[in-house]
Amino acid sequence: ALAAIRAVTQAPATPPQVLWLNVSGLADAQLLKKIGEALTLHPLAMEDVVSLRQRPRVDNYDSHLYIPLKILQQDDNALTFNQLSIFLLNNLVVTFQEQTGDVLDAVRLRIRHGSGRIRQMGADYLMYSIIDTVIDNYFPCLEQINDLMEALEEKIIRNQAHKDSIEYIHRLKRDIQEVRRAIWPLRDAIGALYRDELPNVSKAIRPFLRDCQDHAILLFDSIENCREFANSLMDIYLSTLSNRMNEIMKVLTIISTIFIPLTFIAGIYGMNFATMPELQWRWGYATCLALMAICAAVMIGLFKHVGWLDFKQKTTITRK
Amino acid sequence: ALAAIRAVTQAPATPPQVLWLNVSGLADAQLLKKIGEALTLHPLAMEDVVSLRQRPRVDNYDSHLYIPLKILQQDDNALTFNQLSIFLLNNLVVTFQEQTGDVLDAVRLRIRHGSGRIRQMGADYLMYSIIDTVIDNYFPCLEQINDLMEALEEKIIRNQAHKDSIEYIHRLKRDIQEVRRAIWPLRDAIGALYRDELPNVSKAIRPFLRDCQDHAILLFDSIENCREFANSLMDIYLSTLSNRMNEIMKVLTIISTIFIPLTFIAGIYGMNFATMPELQWRWGYATCLALMAICAAVMIGLFKHVGWLDFKQKTTITRK
Amino acid sequence: ALAAIRAVTQAPATPPQVLWLNVSGLADAQLLKKIGEALTLHPLAMEDVVSLRQRPRVDNYDSHLYIPLKILQQDDNALTFNQLSIFLLNNLVVTFQEQTGDVLDAVRLRIRHGSGRIRQMGADYLMYSIIDTVIDNYFPCLEQINDLMEALEEKIIRNQAHKDSIEYIHRLKRDIQEVRRAIWPLRDAIGALYRDELPNVSKAIRPFLRDCQDHAILLFDSIENCREFANSLMDIYLSTLSNRMNEIMKVLTIISTIFIPLTFIAGIYGMNFATMPELQWRWGYATCLALMAICAAVMIGLFKHVGWLDFKQKTTITRK
Amino acid sequence: ALAAIRAVTQAPATPPQVLWLNVSGLADAQLLKKIGEALTLHPLAMEDVVSLRQRPRVDNYDSHLYIPLKILQQDDNALTFNQLSIFLLNNLVVTFQEQTGDVLDAVRLRIRHGSGRIRQMGADYLMYSIIDTVIDNYFPCLEQINDLMEALEEKIIRNQAHKDSIEYIHRLKRDIQEVRRAIWPLRDAIGALYRDELPNVSKAIRPFLRDCQDHAILLFDSIENCREFANSLMDIYLSTLSNRMNEIMKVLTIISTIFIPLTFIAGIYGMNFATMPELQWRWGYATCLALMAICAAVMIGLFKHVGWLDFKQKTTITRK
Amino acid sequence: ALAAIRAVTQAPATPPQVLWLNVSGLADAQLLKKIGEALTLHPLAMEDVVSLRQRPRVDNYDSHLYIPLKILQQDDNALTFNQLSIFLLNNLVVTFQEQTGDVLDAVRLRIRHGSGRIRQMGADYLMYSIIDTVIDNYFPCLEQINDLMEALEEKIIRNQAHKDSIEYIHRLKRDIQEVRRAIWPLRDAIGALYRDELPNVSKAIRPFLRDCQDHAILLFDSIENCREFANSLMDIYLSTLSNRMNEIMKVLTIISTIFIPLTFIAGIYGMNFATMPELQWRWGYATCLALMAICAAVMIGLFKHVGWLDFKQKTTITRK
Known part of the structure; x- marks a missing residue:
């Protein structure tokens, strides 16, 4: 695989041809090191790939960009975050996933059935597609939290809420807080991508990045709304307790x-x-x-x- | 209709003549696509027209501006928001409405009875008229929320408030929050229209946009006031409960x-x-x-x- | 009267001679229109003069400035705000008052008994005098609110507060909020007057405007202080209730x-x-x-x- | 005295020789007026000297700087603030004190025993010494408030707090708020001194002013900390009440x-x-x-x- | 030792050779003075070294940088902060520690076993290593606070929390507040190091400083999270009390x-x-x-x- 990588990077740049190298799982330190060296990725960025508490941001290493993101994965009982590291090189996108997940399948589908655009444009469009997919993946989770809160609100107003509701709201608030921490820096990161002159990011991609940032802002608005909702729920629940008393x-x-x-x-x-x-x-x-x-x-x-x-x-x- | 559109766009630009194309309902995807292509609207903007969760903002696509807004509609029981997408081209304004409503009738009236100004000035003035109408449409709703809260305040102080008042306040707060989310980005969007050099927006329109932004800020002030009021109401209601206890x-x-x-x-x-x-x-x-x-x-x-x-x-x- | 106005504006500008035209009451729409046309005031500004919910601000219409303010008037039972619109032209100040009040008498006194400075300097100094008088008019009101709260604080601490104290605090808070809404934009408006290069505002007036802005900031500080005080009063009153329980x-x-x-x-x-x-x-x-x-x-x-x-x-x- | 002042100002400027004119008490309006005229201080600044509610700030009148400050004085029962007005002229510092106090004695001591630096440097260093002394004078007060709160915290946790503790905390909070109002603008004022190009302030003094600003920021941090502490104390005291109930x-x-x-x-x-x-x-x-x-x-x-x-x-x- | 220092500073600058002078304990005022003079460190900075309430920041004295930091040390019962003063000279780093601690051992280890990079790069890299070590030292403490809160949360939800839990949370909140005060200015300080053109800081070091700042932001995010958590814990504990009542x-x-x-x-x-x-x-x-x-x-x-x-x-x- 490494040989192929080397070949790719040394091949003359034929712009329309974009390569995507995706590495799932970060256990094989040796492999990661070799990939990093073959593609001359900055050692600091490679260290960050395996260190799992990166804030979403855009690091500009002149020859390439390093963009760590958080993929939200939702189980029955808890929200988990998987780190996704994106490197944008000249005509190559490299991604490192903490765990194999199905979030990026949407991007693969887009490529295969080819809505056309993704095949004609450069590596930056591929990067945009990945980021956009990761962001859109947050919306269902927020909607579910919202639904849960509305169900609880219904119960509280009908005076059927049980006395552990406060713990329930408390847990929802912590979930909301977790999601907020992942989204908040995202907004600025995409803003930087869109505003700053960065290597390998063409001007043609800007409207798409602006659209992407808009999704991030919308997400942030929604999460703030959830927070207000949770606080208000707490208030009416406590007043219900008072009333019952x-x-x-x-x-x-x-x-x-x-x-x-x-x-x-x-x-x-x-x-x-x-x-x-x-x-x-x-x-x-x-x-x-x-x-x-x-x-x-x-x-x-x-x-x-x-x-x-x-x-x-x-x-x-x-x-x- | 499309033929006419094509004709319009190819006709030589006679500035005083401004066209307004309004599309009500977004069900006919085929029609939307054709309009978009005929007027060479950016595909991303056309995607946003049908996706109904757009934040109010101004997107500059060089040849045209895309401005999604939220029209507030007030039923007996709930507030609903309809999306209105405004495209500003050279001598043409295109609007897409999520649902047919009577809000834009005010603009039509202004045109027909012609206060004069709207007929003499360019497409940007028409755009301003539409935005201004949408914003002014928020005020009655805020005043009504204010009236409801004052009625409740009267009741609470006279000690006649019922014990579901807290849910009542909670619902008002959620309404206020909804309106706030729609107004907040509006303020910045109009600010951008007024400050930035944008295509198709002439200098002569700036005082009007500044006036419009001032309305938006006033709206935002009012909504913040409502929030403070609702919080204070909650406090006195809870203290009433305490007193009764x-x-x-x-x-x-x-x-x-x-x-x-x-x-x-x-x-x-x-x-x-x-x-x-x-x-x-x-x-x-x-x-x-x-x-x-x-x-x-x-x-x-x-x-x-x-x-x-x-x-x-x-x-x-x-x-x- | 209109003829005189016309004469004034056409007379050669002899700088030391400054005219002040004050219109009390906004009922006579015809008169307002004629004044606006005679002095070529911008139609938008003239619309704002009669629309009574203007935020304090500075609008620059190149040939003249439009500055709407709120005059605080304090009755036995309530605070009311009267709108004062100031137009600054070359050697002319025009003011429109919503209601006849005695606030501007202080300015008239200053002119008549002539502290000297007001007669020597230009129209901008007259404008400054009016704004300064309006701002200084807020202080007695704030002091009274403060006194009322200190009296209540005394009562609460001596455990003599009655059980409608919470409504009392609630009303004070609403008054404070009202005043705050009127003062907050004022601060920025005067800041703009002082910082920006505006027509008809000479450099010599800047130290005075800076002083005026400082008063506005001081006012804002005081109102914020009042807010904190009211919140703290609420807390100790509620704790008093708890103690009594x-x-x-x-x-x-x-x-x-x-x-x-x-x-x-x-x-x-x-x-x-x-x-x-x-x-x-x-x-x-x-x-x-x-x-x-x-x-x-x-x-x-x-x-x-x-x-x-x-x-x-x-x-x-x-x-x- | 005035003659001497006149002589001083007309004497040829021998830079190393710095004069400090300190006026205690503001009752003698005639004297103040004469000093102002002799030194050509701006009339507005002289008006502010006697008006006792000035926010700490830096006013630049080209030929001189005007810096009003608040000296904190701590009696047995209350905090009081005395206004100190500093004028920085070419080789002269003039200070006006509301009341005679011992705060500036520290500066006098520094001059007499001469740590050396204060005698070699210009009037700006003297100004810095005065400001620094005024700021350092706040720290003991904050430490005392902190000690009082820690004593109360101890009592509350040991369940020995009396039922007027809430009033006690309330009064501490008002003190904290008072100090905060005096410190907050100070931070910005010294920042302006340090950053802006001001007359009579040499470049050599900047490290000292930066140090001074750092003290002000530290002070502000401490006061914010006190606020958080007071709020938290309130919470645990109220919960103690709840527990007792x-x-x-x-x-x-x-x-x-x-x-x-x-x-x-x-x-x-x-x-x-x-x-x-x-x-x-x-x-x-x-x-x-x-x-x-x-x-x-x-x-x-x-x-x-x-x-x-x-x-x-x-x-x-x-x-x- | 001083002679050696003098020798070092007068030796011709051979860039790859970097010296690190570490002084533990600040009791020997004489020694500190001599070091300061030998290295021509600014007297103000030397005063700050011994004054123990410095905010983390970067002071630029042209020939050298002065960077005071807070080392977090965690005992059984309390958090303590030791001041660390870093001076960055041309090819020399001088550090003054308030107390001898083992935090800097990590840096020493890095140097001895030489991950290579630290030996090849300049004094700025050494400075970065020290700052990075100090920052990373905060994380275990935050994780412990988080663990303590999660243990308490478990207890509260299982209704086994004792009635002094509120004091417990109060103390955690004060710890969090202390850490926050130390971290908050750190973030800006490293940001200044990274953004501004400072003497002795080469361009090559910037990616490292950016990484370091990112750690500081992450730290700040975590501490904010802790705060929210503590507040939420307080809420559910109080509601538990209410429920029990x-x-x-x-x-x-x-x-x-x-x-x-x-x-x-x-x-x-x-x-x-x-x-x-x-x-x-x-x-x-x-x-x-x-x-x-x-x-x-x-x-x-x-x-x-x-x-x-x-x-x-x-x-x-x-x-x-």
């Missing part, structure tokens, strides 16, 4: 407040004093029960007046 | 604290000990009742002293 | 916890079992009462130990 | 929940029904007491299981 | 609400009225007990309906 307290207070005076009256006539005239009255017992009933009725009336007894109010202000 | 607890505490000692006294004289001298006293019962009354009076006096019994206080600090 | 709960808990066991003991000896030896004991009743007293004493001792019984603590950390 | 509620609930069922049982056997077989049982009373004991034991066991009975938990996660 | 209140309310009416019924039949027909009924007692049982059952049924009795709900919304 209010309800519980109301029930306790109503029951206590009604029965405590009644129990007190019962307590009085349970006393054993020798002379308690009421106890000997013929209608004493009945009067006592009646007194209790009146007492309870007054209490209930009062609570109704204060508005503590209607548990199902609805805000009826409507739009338009 | 305090009231409930006070009632519970007052009732309990008054009756618990009384009930205890009744309990004592309900005991069945063989030797309980008080029980045999002649005025035992009366003394006991008197004791209870004093006990209750002391309690009530204490609560009054602490200030728990006046439920209707008003802050009387007044603005000079 | 704690007090209420403590009272309830102390009373309940002391009497519940006592009542239970009374309940036991109120039972009617045939064989309850204690009931026949000679000192049974006395022992029972003693038991209750000990029980209560233990409880009170415990509460003292935990620190629930001292209601008046003071933080005594002092600033050296 | 939880404790109180737990005690109430435990006592109530244990005794309420027992009291109910006692109530049952206190009823006076003619036929209640248990009352006649020989071991009825004993069985009843046993039942109560079992009931209480079950309750206590349950509470232990739920973890409500251990009041002294400690988080034991330790740093490495 | 809800549980406690629910238990209290359920027990009270069930038993209070029953106790009331028992109280009624404990009254001593002469005529209470129910007391004489044969099945009176049984009926009464049955009534109580029904009453309790209804209550329990109601609570089940409202959902207060299921204490172990789980949110089951799952990702995909």
Whole structure:
């Protein structure tokens, strides 16, 4: 393979012919080193390829560009990020993938079925296609997070949310934060690609890069929106807790407040004093029960007046 | 129609004559493609016309400008955004609307009844008229959100807010957030139109664009104001909840604290000990009742002293 | 009046002679139109004069500057803003006031009693005098808001704040927000006047404009300070509520916890079992009462130990 | 004195000879006016000298610089700010102090004992010495605020904080805010001194000004740190309140929940029904007491299981 | 030693030969002064070397650069920062360490085992190596803080967090804040090294400095992430407290609400009225007990309906 690589780089540059060398897995340090040397990639960039915590950015090494990106991969339980390193040489694009994934298949498909453009244009267009594919890969994930939050919002508003919702929101927020950290520098990186005069990037590619940057900005907007949404969800969930507490307290207070005076009256006539005239009255017992009933009725009336007894109010202000 | 378009574009440019081609609905992909080719609009821009999540911005394709905008449409229950794509060519404005709406009617009216200016000036003035109309269309919506919040504020302060108010505020905040996302890039886009040297945009149009940008900034200010208002509403609503909780607890505490000692006294004289001298006293019962009354009076006096019994206080600090 | 205006503008420019034309009230559309035409003010600017939601800014129309400002007027119950539009021409200043007010009287006084400088210098100095007067007019209002908040702070700390304090703070915050919206763009506008090369603004006026901008920045600083203060007030008020709740709960808990066991003991000896030896004991009743007293004493001792019984603590950390 | 001043300014400039004219107290308007005229200081600057709400900044009046600063003075109960106005002329520094203070003594000492440098260099070095002294004067105050907060933090964590702590934090926050307002513009002002080409400021002084600006930035960092600290303190104090509330509620609930069922049982056997077989049982009373004991034991066991009975938990996660 | 230093500086510059002079401990003021004079380091910089509160930055003194940094050292209980001052001269690097530490050993190792590059390149590469080592030294600390927070998060979610967790988070936040203050200026400082034309910094070193700055930005991103995490932890912990309060209140309310009416019924039949027909009924007692049982059952049924009795709900919304 290395021989071929060497051959390629020494072949006279026939611009329309673009080569794409993709390396999956970074375990074989020897191979990486040889590729780096054969293509005279800068040693610092090759070090960064294997070090897995690179911020997305564009490094200009005069003869070539080095662009590390994060591919978002979404499992059942967690979001993972795979590092993708792109080198743009004269008529060659080299990519190193941390793990074999299916994200770049979209680019391969585009090339094979050839929408035409990708075959006519240079290596920079291939680079653009790869970056664009990586960015577009973020959108489904954001939409899913949004859907999850909307489902939870529905539950919270219907008062069916469970008490671990706060942890749930907390985890979503951490996911959002992770995605944000991957996207944020991306925006600037593509901006640099688009604005600066960089080697191997032709002027014809600029509208495409501008489009690509626009996608990145849109992505960033969406993620900021998700964050606001998550914060607002937290707020309404906490207020739901507060409301529920209010309800519980109301029930306790109503029951206590009604029965405590009644129990007190019962307590009085349970006393054993020798002379308690009421106890000997013929209608004493009945009067006592009646007194209790009146007492309870007054209490209930009062609570109704204060508005503590209607548990199902609805805000009826409507739009338009 | 296409033939006519072709004819137009090939006709010699007679500057005062400006054409406006408006396409409603984006379903007929074939038609869009043909229009794009006839007017040599950039393929990337034509792709963006049908992709409905474009940020408002100004894309300069040398021979023409591409300006995607969001038209705000307000139904009974929700805010919806329709995408409007504006192409500014030499003496031609092409607009693509996601859905047929009545927003652009205002522009048509201006043209027909002719305030004069719109007929004398170039295509850039037509473009300005369309953008201005789209922006002015946001104001009624913001005012309505503001009115809704003021109504709710009134209710909260009068303590008549229902317990789903928090969801209500939450929904208003999401609406505000949506509008904000549509307006924010708009401000920069019009700023770019006004500041940069762009093809087909004459110098004479600049004061108008500056005016238009000023409207956008004003809009953005208003939306930020709405956000602050919504946050403040949330705060006072939550504090209302807290206050109500305090009231409930006070009632519970007052009732309990008054009756618990009384009930205890009744309990004592309900005991069945063989030797309980008080029980045999002649005025035992009366003394006991008197004791209870004093006990209750002391309690009530204490609560009054602490200030728990006046439920209707008003802050009387007044603005000079 | 119009004839005079025309005469003025056609008279040869004798620099030291500066004219100030002030129009109060914007109802007479015809008059405004004629003035605009006589002085060849830009139609867009004249439209803005009557549209009352202009952001403070500086619009440069080459032959003249258009500067809309907001005059703050303070009634008993509310803050209102009147729009003041300033046009700076060669040796003429035209101002349009939304409503007749007494704010500009200060400028008139300065002219009449003539501190000298205002008569010697050009129209730009007159413009500066007007802007400076408008800005200085904001300070008393801010100071009043500050005083109101300090009075409330005093009340809250002395625990005498009423339960609608939160609405009170909320309204102050909205006032602050309103003033902030009027001041914020002002700062940039005067900055532009001072920095940019603008027609009719001489170099000699710059130190004065810089001074004026400094006042605007100071104003903005003060308003930001007010905001922080209001937020902090909200926090301490809410914590006061929390504290009060704690007090209420403590009272309830102390009373309940002391009497519940006592009542239970009374309940036991109120039972009617045939064989309850204690009931026949000679000192049974006395022992029972003693038991209750000990029980209560233990409880009170415990509460003292935990620190629930001292209601008046003071933080005594002092600033050296 | 004025004659001397006039003499000084008319004397031929012998660069190494630098004069410092310090005026303490601003009451004598006549004197100030004469000094201003004798040294041809700009009238606007002289107006600012007596107006006491100047933001720290650098005003360039071509022939001289005007630099208003705030000297921090710390009394037992409050922070006060005295205005210091510095004028930098060719070989003369004039300072106006609002009140006589001992802050500038440090500069005088430096001159008298002469660390050498201050005598060899020009008026700009004297100006730098004064500014540097004023800035260094802020550090002890910040350290004291920090110490106060750490003392309070200790108290809060040990649960010994009193209930007016929130007001205490609130006052510290206002102090911090005051200092911040004085420091914030200072940073930019010194930055302007260092970066811009200003009259009477030689290139040789730049490293010193850069050092001075660095102190200002450090100061600003510290004040921001104080703010974060104060906010965090507020949070933990409020959470302490919440925790205490939880404790109180737990005690109430435990006592109530244990005794309420027992009291109910006692109530049952206190009823006076003619036929209640248990009352006649020989071991009825004993069985009843046993039942109560079992009931209480079950309750206590349950509470232990739920973890409500251990009041002294400690988080034991330790740093490495 | 000084003689050697003098010799070195006077020796003809043989570029590949780079000298590194490291001074540990700053106690010997005399020595420091002599070194400073021998190497003609700027006196201001030498003053900063011993003053221990320098912000990381790059000071350009034309003949040499002065770069103060903070070395993070992590003990069992606290984070400490040691100041490291780097001077970059022509072919000489001088470093002053506040305390002897093992952080720079990594640089020494690199030199001795010689990865080659460090021996071939100039003094600027040595400087880069030192800065890079200092920065990389921050990462383990951040990872540890992150681990601690994840452990706490686990505990909080499993509801095993103790009630001093809030202090724990507070302390972590202060640590994070400390690290942030040290890193924040670092980012800009290295940016200045990389962007500006500085003496003794060759162009060849730029890719390395860019890499270094990228590490600093990554570090800053991580610390911001930690902050967000800590804030979110605080939120979920507080909500846990709220939830627990809800549980406690629910238990209290359920027990009270069930038993209070029953106790009331028992109280009624404990009254001593002469005529209470129910007391004489044969099945009176049984009926009464049955009534109580029904009453309790209804209550329990109601609570089940409202959902207060299921204490172990789980949110089951799952990702995909």
